[in-house]
Amino acid sequence: MVFNSNVFLLAFLPIVFTAFWLARTKQQRYVILTVSGYVFYGWWDWRFCFLLLFSSVVSFTAGIMIDRAPSQAQRRAWMIAAVAIDLTLLGFFKYYNFAAGNLAKLAPGLAPPLLHIVLPIGISFYTFHTISYIVDVTEGRVQATHNVFEYLAYVSLFSQLVAGPIIRFREIEEDLEGIDGPPREDHMARGIAFFVVGLVKKAVIADSIASWIDPMLGAYPSLSTAGAWFSALGYALQVYYDFSGYSDMAVGLGFMFGLRIPQNFNAPYRAVGIGDFWRRWHMSLSSWLRDYVYIPLGGSRRGEARTYFNLVFTMVLCGLWHGANWTFIVFGAYHGFFLAVGRMARPAFALVPDVLKRVVTFLLVVFSFVIFRSSDLSMAADWGRKMFGIGAGSGVVAPSLIVWVVVGLVLVNVVPETWHINFPTRLRWVPVYATSFLIAYLFVNQAQTVFLYYQF
Amino acid sequence: MKFLALFLGALAILSLAYVGIVRLVDPHGDFGTGLFPVVELDLRMEKMRLFRAALATAAPDGLILGSSRAMKVRPRTFEAETGHRFFNFAVDTARAEDYLAIYRWVRQQGAPMKLVVIGLDVEALHDDDRPEAALLRNDALMATLGEGSLRAPGLLAPFRKFSGARAVQKYKATFTIEYLTDGFRSINLLLRPRSRPLPIMEFEPDGYLRYRRYEMERAAGKFRFDRDLERCLTKSLSRFDNMTQLSRRRRVYLRQMVDEARADGARVIVWITSLHPLTARYLEAHTGYEALLEATREYEQVLASSDGVAAYDFSRPETYQGTASGWYDCLHIDETNADRVVAALGQELR
Numbered sequence: 001m002v003f004n005s006n007v008f009l010l011a012f013l014p015i016v017f018t019a020f021w022l023a024r025t026k027q028q029r030y031v032i033l034t035v036s037g038y039v040f041y042g043w044w045d046w047r048f049c050f051l052l053l054f055s056s057v058v059s060f061t062a063g064i065m066i067d068r069a070p071s072q073a074q075r076r077a078w079m080i081a082a083v084a085i086d087l088t089l090l091g092f093f094k095y096y097n098f099a100a101g102n103l104a105k106l107a108p109g110l111a112p113p114l115l116h117i118v119l120p121i122g123i124s125f126y127t128f129h130t131i132s133y134i135v136d137v138t139e140g141r142v143q144a145t146h147n148v149f150e151y152l153a154y155v156s157l158f159s160q161l162v163a164g165p166i167i168r169f170r171e172i173e174e175d176l177e178g179i180d181g182p183p184r185e186d187h188m189a190r191g192i193a194f195f196v197v198g199l200v201k202k203a204v205i206a207d208s209i210a211s212w213i214d215p216m217l218g219a220y221p222s223l224s225t226a227g228a229w230f231s232a233l234g235y236a237l238q239v240y241y242d243f244s245g246y247s248d249m250a251v252g253l254g255f256m257f258g259l260r261i262p263q264n265f266n267a268p269y270r271a272v273g274i275g276d277f278w279r280r281w282h283m284s285l286s287s288w289l290r291d292y293v294y295i296p297l298g299g300s301r302r303g304e305a306r307t308y309f310n311l312v313f314t315m316v317l318c319g320l321w322h323g324a325n326w327t328f329i330v331f332g333a334y335h336g337f338f339l340a341v342g343r344m345a346r347p348a349f350a351l352v353p354d355v356l357k358r359v360v361t362f363l364l365v366v367f368s369f370v371i372f373r374s375s376d377l378s379m380a381a382d383w384g385r386k387m388f389g390i391g392a393g394s395g396v397v398a399p400s401l402i403v404w405v406v407v408g409l410v411l412v413n414v415v416p417e418t419w420h421i422n423f424p425t426r427l428r429w430v431p432v433y434a435t436s437f438l439i440a441y442l443f444v445n446q447a448q449t450v451f452l453y454y455q456f
Numbered sequence: 457m458k459f460l461a462l463f464l465g466a467l468a469i470l471s472l473a474y475v476g477i478v479r480l481v482d483p484h485g486d487f488g489t490g491l492f493p494v495v496e497l498d499l500r501m502e503k504m505r506l507f508r509a510a511l512a513t514a515a516p517d518g519l520i521l522g523s524s525r526a527m528k529v530r531p532r533t534f535e536a537e538t539g540h541r542f543f544n545f546a547v548d549t550a551r552a553e554d555y556l557a558i559y560r561w562v563r564q565q566g567a568p569m570k571l572v573v574i575g576l577d578v579e580a581l582h583d584d585d586r587p588e589a590a591l592l593r594n595d596a597l598m599a600t601l602g603e604g605s606l607r608a609p610g611l612l613a614p615f616r617k618f619s620g621a622r623a624v625q626k627y628k629a630t631f632t633i634e635y636l637t638d639g640f641r642s643i644n645l646l647l648r649p650r651s652r653p654l655p656i657m658e659f660e661p662d663g664y665l666r667y668r669r670y671e672m673e674r675a676a677g678k679f680r681f682d683r684d685l686e687r688c689l690t691k692s693l694s695r696f697d698n699m700t701q702l703s704r705r706r707r708v709y710l711r712q713m714v715d716e717a718r719a720d721g722a723r724v725i726v727w728i729t730s731l732h733p734l735t736a737r738y739l740e741a742h743t744g745y746e747a748l749l750e751a752t753r754e755y756e757q758v759l760a761s762s763d764g765v766a767a768y769d770f771s772r773p774e775t776y777q778g779t780a781s782g783w784y785d786c787l788h789i790d791e792t793n794a795d796r797v798v799a800a801l802g803q804e805l806r
Contacts (some may be wrong), residue, residue, distance in 0.1 A: 006628075021457075066480050180625040183457055183459060185459055187457075188457065188460050189459040192459065192460065192463055214690060215686035215687045215689065215690035216686050216688055218686060218690045218738075218742075219685065219686045219689050219738070220691065222685070222686070245604065256460075292650050395685075395686065396683070425459065427458070427459065427462055430459065430462045430463050431466050431470075433463055433466075434463055434466035434467040434470055435470060437463075437467060438467060438470050438471065440631055441631060442631055442635075442636055443632075443633050445628070445631045445632050446632040446633050446634055
């Protein structure tokens with residue numbers, strides 16, 4: 001199920017919302033959130049609910065066992081076992097065929113057979129939820145919950161289950177503990193505002209841009225130089241509006257249910273360096289990787305060379321997290337490389353005007369999204385060459401795409417990020433929200449699409 | 457909750473206002489208001505209107521079915537070959553259930569069928585089993601199929617037998633940006649009648665399609681087959697979304713149609729429609745088109761052997777001597793290639 005669908009907007013959300021606020025006790029609300037999360041997830045393929053349940057039960061049990069373990073060694077043993085199970089599941093469903101396929105090219109005799117594996121939607125997200133919980137309990141950053149429905153509700157929370165933001169238990173624990181409180185008027189107003197803004201971003205902007213660039217990229221050999229540029233710029237805008245739109249809707253839904261979901265985007269295309277970009281783009285993933293990969297590897301505490309290695313390694317993992325494809329690995333390595341360069345040349349970059357840094361960072365990010373969007377590295381190379389006029393075709397660029405790209409660029413540079421908008425919560429603003437919702441719904445009902453990050 | 461209640465109230469008022477305006481302007485002619493010009497034809501409705509008019513003069517006894525890929529097949533050419541009076545009832549995005557519904561509706565009108573020619577698209581047997589929205593909102597055609605025979609999409613599908621649910625579905629279908637845009641176009645046409653552009657599709661009284669605008673562009677040497685190639689290719693791709701095999705249900709519809717026609721004493725000819733070679737290659741690279749086409753060929757042969765259908769495979773233009781320039785876009789043949797299709801069927805017709 002997706003937020004921008006009739007079944008979600010007209011049936012699922014009204015039913016769950018009503019049931020949630022009619023329920024009075026904490027436990028009832030946990031159960032409603034859990035059941036609704038599984039229905040939301042199972043709408044795609046109910047069989048994978050068992051996988052979600054298994055992963056949740058393993059981490060919940062591990063949390064209790066870690067809590068009870070008498071020694072640090074035993075705590076770590078439980079943590080390693082539980083994280084290993086989570087990573088094995090993720091590795092099997094997401095990376096098995098990729099590894100087997102590549103091994104078959106290198107050593108055909110040694111490669112295991114390819115299997116027909118369906119990638120469970122959102123597995124990368126909920127695996128990171130459960131891992132962060134296990135590690136945080138081990139490190140004493142959070143107290144293990146003994147209420148299974150509180151934990152199941154946390155993992156299966158439908159607003160962030162399949163495409164994030166990646167929330168740590170400690171970030172939402174307070175709200176989960178106080179979930180039996182009455183609805184707050186300001187939360188409801190902010191929730192509606194966030195949801196409407198997210199829906200507009202996704203249905204009106206991202207999908208409109210996609211309708212122009214998808215056909216162009218479907219026949220990318222015919223891209224002209226201008227076409228290559230506009231499709232690259234268009235995709236950079238599409239992926240931002242699509243994913244930040246989803247995140248806004250998730251935040252909005254959270255508010256509607258009394259849960260404060262953390263910020264995931266902070267005007268990323270205004271970044272003045274690749275490091276700055278990752279502090280603004282998919283913030284929940286980049287901070288997760290920082291806290292659970294980069295810092296445990298030693299971060300910047302073990303000398304310059306090791307720091308560069310840690311940066312590149314973490315970013316390659318970041319790329320791989322997105323999918324089992326060489327394009328994602330190269331995407332991660334590319335960002336890791338520029339993070340390292342940014343660190344290495346920090347004194348020199350300090351002299352460069354911010355405007356120039358912003359433009360260069362944006363262009364570097366656009367190039368990285370060319371790799372990210374390509375189906376394979378040869379497409380990425382071909383698309384990249386065409387941007388510089390090499391091997392360019394004669395495909396035309398639709399004027400509508402030019403308009404969308406220009407408007408999109410203006411918006412990302414001028415309009416504040418959703419989190420920074422002081423949404424009017426006075427009742428006289430209600431018609432504005434209702435009209436915006438209705439317009440967005442006209443786009444939703446025209447053609448329902450899925451979010452780009454559902455595939456990860 | 458006051459904010460939420462007011463938000464929902466405002467949304468309800470706005471929605472009702474929208475419905476009222478849409479009902480009044482009626483840009484697709486769905487409600488028969490007739491106050492503003494219709495800017496987007498419902499082709500099923502339009503062909504039904506034309507067929508009724510054709511019946512008033514001389515009842516057609518030959519029927520051409522299919523999708524927009526069969527719309528350029530000229531009834532008059534068939535008439536010259538067979539002596540039967542033909543009507544081209546090809547409709548956009550036709551699936552097997554459309555063939556059956558249209559055939560039954562035509563028979564209900566009292567037209568005696570002697571020859572039925574079906575231009576079969578591979579995706580007419582798509583295994584999504586979801587009928588086109590235009591068929592679903594066409595009560596007359598839907599009535600011929602009977603309740604519960606189709607897996608209609610949407611929350612209200614189980615309640616389709618209730619007129620209230622059908623009305624809600626009909627109005628819900630107007631909640632699209634395209635409908636809104638068409639509403640503005642309709643109002644604009646009423647205010648400025650001369651601003652009306654030449655329509656892309658026009659139909660002659662026998663259901664034959666004219667691409668009047670393209671014909672003029674061709675005459676002026678301005679026509680470009682590939683001007684919207686990427687969109688056309690993507691559109692073709694979307695037609696095969698998630699198609700993995702031929703639908704069992706839709707094969708039953710096709711067979712049912714054939715059986716009913718034969719029971720009525722009509723001969724049935726089925727030809728698999730062609731795609732531009734570029735499109736075929738594109739689909740082969742991105743979908744299971746090749747295997748699906750093969751499965752369609754096999755099924756056509758099953759119909760030929762067990763139901764006495766005359767079967768032709770025109771999936772490749774060379775099979776009917778189609779020309780490389782005989783296309784309006786990546787999916788649709790022009791009159792030259794359509795005449796060649798008819799010529800290739802000639803032996804069967806005589």
